[in-house]
Amino acid sequence: MDFTVVLAQxxxxxxxVADNLAxxxxxxxxAREAGADLIVFPELxxxxxxLKDLVPEVALRTDSQEIGxxxxxxRGISIVVGFVEETADYHFYNSALYLEDGAIRHLHRKVYLPTYGLFDEQRYLARGASFRAFDTKFGRFGMLICEDMWHLSxxxxxAMDGATALICLSxxxxxxxxxxxxxxxxxWQQLTSTTALFLNCRVLYCNRVGYEDGVNFWGGSEYVAPSGESIVRGLLLEEECVTATVAEGALRRERISSPMIRDENLFVTLQELQRIMRERGQ
Amino acid sequence: MAGLVANTDLLRRLLVGFVRDEVLKVGVRKVVLGLSGGIDSALVAFIAAEALGPENVHAICMPYKSSNPESEAHARLVASSCGICFSVVSITAMVDAYFELFPEADNMRRGNKMARERMTILFDHSALFRALVLGTSNKTELLLGYGTLYGDMASALNPIGDIYKSQVWQLSAAMGVPIEVIEKQPSADLWAGQTDEEELGFSYRQVDELLYRMVDQRMTRQELVAGGFDSEFVDAIYAKIQNSHFKRRLPVIAKVSNRTIDRDFRYARDWGK
Structure with missing residues (x-):
């Protein structure tokens, strides 16, 4: 079904946390006033x-008042938001929630925590351990958090799990x-476009703006169609609500004309991965 | 070298945005900087004027009696061409009073003292105007250690610390810094006729080509020499970077507790901003 998404840059x-929640x-x-169906916020x-040592101070449990x-x-609009999640056993994750109709539809914990160059995530955060697609009112989606998307797998x-849209919080x-x-x-533009093209799926990319200790976050949030074409792209460096209408028809047409995902052979992939693991001794 | 050719439109937006964002989020509106008459501080003045409005930028020219009079004239020219507030505070009386106690002091000690004298004036005006002090050291100088610790290297925010001198020239031209300032020989202006390149023993363009490959691209010594750089030059620059590294770090703290500042007590400076 068609839906309107706001990528909140x-x-x-x-x-x-209180200021950001406000x-x-x-x-x-x-976004709700403008009639949007879904709003996506950036990573964290x-x-x-x-955050460095602030991680435990800003962490929220999924049963916290703020998430509640x-x-x-x-209930009025579906929401995707990034935050630091604290679990009952006191692990801290870089997480994303998909909220719909007053409930948590899905929780994704960032799997690939970059710890190189200017990044230091794995020092402070625990690693997620799954990539799962999930059903929403607007179709079957998958969520990725920033660096996750740089891992083809x-x-x-x-996509193999049935996601027709990848939401990437960045x-x-x-x-x-x-x-x-x-x-x-x-x-990133090359990555989002190529990923959409390879997997015949939509990419909804939401990146933040602003500076932290001299590091700029560049924005440029975008909706990429399953053809790999960037349909709507937000401004570079500026705050913006990027609005896109995601058309179901474009997905259907793309999957008819380029049915690579239909033809993908999961059996071959899995068999070869198992062989590689065996040979590596893992 | 493609890497040293900056996209000046993009660079300008990033640096102007940096000054605007990092100043306003602290809760102040103003900045203060030392204007020497040289290109680095001129560029920072232009960036700050665009970021905050020229009325929120206060530049101070701080000549010593041996400074080239052309420097003050160029500082005035820069201030008037970007419309910022401008004043002159001579450091001669303070510096001379001090060296009356140490008449044997050499040029290095005198130069460092002057740089630190200027720093105290800028930080005093920071309190006076409720303004942040902008740094004006470029990446070339910072890597080579060609600056005075707690002197010209001291600031609250440095917009140009990640761009090489070659890129300072490019961005200055794009932002309309007066041509006289762009084209003159870079000088610390400690004595008449001094130039940076003569004192350093190589040109900024030469060393920027090397630094870009060595630091940004992380090329090995072998690759650099194979690429045409003189091995002695490579070694000398590597040693300069290594030997000046202390200037780029906070003072070393002896660790005795479980949470030592900056080692296992780690927060961004923009904590809560």
Whole structure:
């Protein structure tokens, strides 16, 4: 079914959950007024990104009052939001929630925590262990958090699990000032387009903006059609509510004309992966 | 070298956005910076004027009696061309009073003292105007350690610390820094006729080509030499980076507790902003 999505390209405040929750609520209100069906926030929207030792201070349990408040709001509009999740056994995850009709439809914990270059996530956070597609009012979706998407297997698994849209929550830093466009933006655009094209699925990419300790997050949130074409792309570096109408017909047509996912041989893939694991001694 | 050619439109947006965002989120509106008459501080003045409005940027020229009079003239020219507030505070009286106690001091000690004298004036004006001090050290200088610790290297925010001198020239031209300032020989202006390149023993363009490959691209010594760089030059620059690394770090703290500042007590500076 067709649906309207708002990619909320916001600027969270580092370590200020109450302020960020208020910001998120304002954006939800605006999107709902505009008649949107779904609103997507960036990775760690409720906390900011370079948290370091702040991780336990900003963490929320899924049964917390704050998440409860967002669940309530999801009765009017479906909500995807990134936050630090604290579990009952005191592990802290970089997580994303899909909230719909007052309930948690899905929780994804970031699997690939970058710990190289300017990133240091695995020092502070626990690693998620699954990629699962899930059913929503608007079809079967999958969620990825930033670095997850740079691992082909993550998107592949979600597509094999039936996802027809990949929602990627991101806090991608701006780097590379040599080319016609920003280096990290160009790399991501290539990635989202290629992923959509390979898997005949939609990509909804939401990246934050603003600066933390001199590091800029570049925005450029976008809706990429299953053809790989970027249909709507947000501004670079500026706060913006990027609105896109996701047409079911485009997905159907693409899957008829390029049925690669239909033809994908899961048996061969699995057999070869098992052989590779055996040979590696794992 | 493609890597040293910056997309100046993009770079300008990133740096202007940086100053605007990082200043306003602290809860102040103003910045103060030292304007030497050289290109680095001129570029920072232009960036700050665009970010915050020229009325929120206060530049201070702080000449010593041996400074080239052209430097102050160029500082005035820069301030008037981007419309920022401008004042002159001479450091001659303070510096001379101090060195009357140590008349034997060499040029290095005198130069460092002048840089630190200027720092105290900028931070005093930071309190006076409720303004953040902007740094004006570029990546080339920072990597080579060609600056005074707690002197010109001290600031609250540095918009140009991740761009090489070659890129400072490009962005300055794109932002309309006066041509006289762009084209003149870079100088610390500690004595008449001094130039950076003569003192360093190589040109900024030469060293930027090397630094870009060595630092940004992480090429090995072997690759650099095979690529045409003189091995002695490579080794000398590597040693300069290594030997000046202390200037780029906070003071070393002796660890005795479980949470030592910056080692296992880690927070971003923008904590809560």
């Amino acid at each position: 916001i600027k969270p405040k580092l370590g200020c 910001l998120v609520e304002r954006e939800i209100g605006k 929207a409720l906390s900011g990104y370079f 408040r967002l669940m309530e709001l999801s 993550a998107s592949y698994l979600l 806090s991608s830093p701006a780097r590379g000032i040599e080319g016609d466009s920003l280096g990290s933006a160009a790399a």
